[in-house]
Amino acid sequence: MEVAIEEVFLELLGDNKAQISRICSVYAQDEDEKKDLFQEVAFNLWKSLPSFKGNSALSTWVYRVTLNTCMQARFKVNRHESAHVRLKSIHFESIKQSDDDTGKQERIALLYTCIRKLNDADKNLVMLFLEDLPYKEIAFITGVTENHVAVRMKRVREKLFNCLK
Amino acid sequence: MQDKELRKIWESINEFELIDLDKENLNREVKEHSASIEKKIVGRNRLEIIVAVFMMPVAAFIAYLHPSFLAKTGALLMFPYLFLVIYKLLAARKGRKRVEEFSDNLEFLKHSLSYYQNEKQLLDTVFYWYVLPCIPCVAFILLGSGLSGFKLVYAGAITIGMSYLIVRINQLTVERKIEPLIKRLKSEIETYNS
Numbered sequence: 621m622e623v624a625i626e627e628v629f630l631e632l633l634g635d636n637k638a639q640i641s642r643i644c645s646v647y648a649q650d651e652d653e654k655k656d657l658f659q660e661v662a663f664n665l666w667k668s669l670p671s672f673k674g675n676s677a678l679s680t681w682v683y684r685v686t687l688n689t690c691m692q693a694r695f696k697v698n699r700h701e702s703a704h705v706r707l708k709s710i711h712f713e714s715i716k717q718s719d720d721d722t723g724k725q726e727r728i729a730l731l732y733t734c735i736r737k738l739n740d741a742d743k744n745l746v747m748l749f750l751e752d753l754p755y756k757e758i759a760f761i762t763g764v765t766e767n768h769v770a771v772r773m774k775r776v777r778e779k780l781f782n783c784l785k
Numbered sequence: 786m787q788d789k790e791l792r793k794i795w796e797s798i799n800e801f802e803l804i805d806l807d808k809e810n811l812n813r814e815v816k817e818h819s820a821s822i823e824k825k826i827v828g829r830n831r832l833e834i835i836v837a838v839f840m841m842p843v844a845a846f847i848a849y850l851h852p853s854f855l856a857k858t859g860a861l862l863m864f865p866y867l868f869l870v871i872y873k874l875l876a877a878r879k880g881r882k883r884v885e886e887f888s889d890n891l892e893f894l895k896h897s898l899s900y901y902q903n904e905k906q907l908l909d910t911v912f913y914w915y916v917l918p919c920i921p922c923v924a925f926i927l928l929g930s931g932l933s934g935f936k937l938v939y940a941g942a943i944t945i946g947m948s949y950l951i952v953r954i955n956q957l958t959v960e961r962k963i964e965p966l967i968k969r970l971k972s973e974i975e976t977y978n979s
Binding site: 626629630633634637638641642645658662663664666667668684685687688689691692695707708709710711712713714715717721724725727728731732739740741742744749750751752760761762763764777780784 | 788791792794795796797798799800801802803804805806807808809810811812814815816818819822883884886887888889890891892893894897901966969970972973976977978
């Protein structure tokens, strides 16, 4: 891989690590699986970056690869097979929470529980919506029409708000 | 609750974790591990094919050394049989796309469905392309090997037992692993279209 692409990869992963981590958290059953998924996404981005054709924004493409990687893990014959050796260059660290953060953490946990209750199609829509992507981009990533996204989001949003009440 | 508030909660998860990338070593590490994973995948996919290829000199050895005409015939029949097995395995694994190659999520799901349906078909018919064509080869080799009486019956029983085991293991894989995946994939695709 050329040096320029290596630099783009580092920048891309650095800029999108928070987004990737959020999506992996929804699909993973525990912290270890989340780390495996994050790493798998990094591998897939690295492998496919040289063939990125530029027919979408790089960030849109990152979402697509992330979602496909997470879904692939769900549809593996042996899902619980541990991915591979953990990369030393990606460190995950939990930040200690203060007492004020407890409420915030509870809200996060509830939101994740509600999203996990949805089917994959709705889950993907909601996550992309929460990432503040326009419907056009969500449609591009998921493979349905913009109109379909709009109609569906209405229903899914309702489900989500009901669950969060 | 408003969308804005929801987004705030969604994004706040990153406040409780720190993802640190060691940029000095990340590219090198990813490159190394990517190559080793690739090797593992290729190795796993080729294992059955390597076994089939390995069987060819064994069959040639039997055909060359064994004086019995029946054993020679059985050993020679192994060649078309092994070619059939290799062809079936190669055909089944062909066309598996990588996750990053799909233009969208729906395309990924549809491709996965068709891949698992092919796998199911391959495993469902394992008796016809893997077990059945092998039986005459083994039968000829056993009959030509000079075994008689109880020993011949014993060897025959082992062959039948092994055949049953192969078919049963494949049936169980389909029932327990492949069919539930196909069902889930179909239902996911349906929800995308509904």
